[in-house]
Amino acid sequence: MLSDTLPKAASKTGDPVAVQIDGVGKSFAGTVALKPIWLKIARGEFLTLLGPSGCGKTTLLNLIAGFLEADAGELFIHRDLVTRVPPHLREIGIVFQNYALFPHMSVAQNVAYGLRTRRVSKVEIAERVREALALVKLEDFADRRPRQLSGGQQQRVALARALVIRPRVLLLDEPFSALDRNLRGAMQVELREIQSSLGLTTVFVTHDQSEALSMSDRIAVMSRAQIQQIGTPDEIYDRPQSRFVSTFVGDANLFSATLISSSGKDVRLKLGEVGLDLTTYQSDLPAPGPVTLFVRPEHCRLTEAGSPGAVPATVALAVYQGSYTELYLDCPFADTGRAMLRVPASTVMAPGTAVGIALPQQGPAIFPKE
Ligand SMILES: Nc1ncnc2c1ncn2[C@@H]1O[C@H](COP(=O)(O)OP(=O)(O)O)[C@@H](O)[C@H]1O
Ligand SMILES: [Mg+2]
Incomplete structure (x- = not known):
């Protein structure tokens, strides 16, 4: 099967698979949001789900996160069967388009949130929050409130909050689409640097083909509730296998x-x-x-x-x-x-x-x- 192979990026030691999706699909009251798909995501891979609005990208991300229950099929993160495991036990980090920060908490408290609910010690929380804020270059903003930050800074806080729990998989749903073009470019580079330095398995959703081409190890081009083609950016650009892919990318x-x-x-x-x-x-x-x-x-x-x-x-x-x-x-x-x-x-x-x-x-x- 086309989507059932792993890219060369897979680690050479141990289990190369970070996420395995076996026949997972989702319908809402007769609307097929995602046809059953089979997909393996390698450890450390940056995979982008690219497609027009309504094609099922968020549905797939929410299925991986556990916010939606799959109609059928099984999902594995690392080697664990997580199909029926609730989101907070899946060890995933999530960043949405609309920052979703707690307005009444400081930046540091926002970032600490996931650790407090996991009962990590105060000393360790302080250290890990500092580390996460350093990663996103916001060390000096720990005491600010979200409303005192720009859109780009708020999105960095959201990223730090996702990273601080040391997730097995980072999921991002159109995280930069509310930012202006220059800032978006800078955030893309920064995310990619952080992601590759941590070797963090990442699933990134976008409808922006140039964002997908510039950031990804592999791109899954989606339309009509399914993956139309999956491959490296140059495979997708140079060898599209359908009219849809040829016009949607490039x-x-x-x-x-x-x-x-x-x-x-x-x-x-x-x-x-x-x-x-x-x-x-x-x-x-x-x-x-x-x-x-x-x-x-x-x-x-x-x-x-x-x-x-x-x-x-x-x-x-x-x-x-x-x-x-x-x-x-x-x-x-x-x-x-x-x-x-x-x-x-x-x-x-x-x-x-x-x-x-x-x-x-x-x-x-x-x-x-x-
Ligand atoms: N909770 C829901 N209830 C009913 N239909 C939904 C729901 N969530 C998504 N859908 C439908 O499923 C399809 C895929 O949606 P979505 O995954 O959000 O697409 P994308 O993120 O690619 O824009 C759309 O037709 C959407 O209207
Ligand atoms: Mg969406």
Whole structure:
């Protein structure tokens, strides 16, 4: 099974599995929030659940945390069967989008909370709270109240509160989505540094594909209550296995084409009068007939109109982006009517100019026509 393999990040000694999910799923009054899934998360791995709103990310996180009871299946954390173990006994740390700090407690008291309920001694609590606040660079804020902190600082407190119990797994549900872009970038780097220095198994939920690409050891792309594809960021970006994944992660040019024939990974296609011989990365190809051809913009090249093998197009709009220009092209074969290429920022192209799009011989993919 696709999702039942472990990445190379798995530790070489001892049990490499941190979390094992065997057929766990969840429905609410007839709505399937999560179809049964099978998934192993390696110790020390940073796994991201990426998908649009409503696809089941929070449901999966809540099942791991124990806030929701699974309809069926079993869940293991390290080697322990925890399917029917309540959340506070699962040894997990959780950070939500809305900080969920106790407003009447100081920063230090907020962070200490999980230790007090675990009856840790006062001396040890003080030491571990100091340690956790140092990890998130808030040593000097121990006596403040949450309302005296910025959003980013509050989220660091929430992170310290999750880390202080030394969880076996850290779960984060869109933790940075309320922060502005610059702060979000800084928090991403910081979380990744803390996570890898502690070797902490982490499940991170986001709907932001660039956040997923930049932070993860592996990404599970979800839609419609299931995992559509799981792999390293470059596997997901370079070798999407479906139209959904190709467009949800990164920019995609999709063309309507006819698959004439295939042999192994080699295909012969037609886009109107233009014939193309390409090699895909796929082991499963659709049957001959109408298909969707997928190519990343950076693999397309602008060429002269009428060049052999080039897809005909007309310049519609040039959007200057500083280090490059995005050239939007009207193209009768493009799925949305438009294709996009990135060209040097200095390129000047008048709207209406007829051009050609040269496609790479290696690296595109072919999806069934939807
Ligand atoms: N407590 C609940 N009661 C009824 N439906 C729910 C409940 N929680 C989630 N759902 C539904 O399950 C689906 C998945 O939700 P969720 O896991 O929150 O998605 P995501 O976190 O990816 O946005 C949605 O259709 C949502 O409306
Ligand atoms: Mg959610």
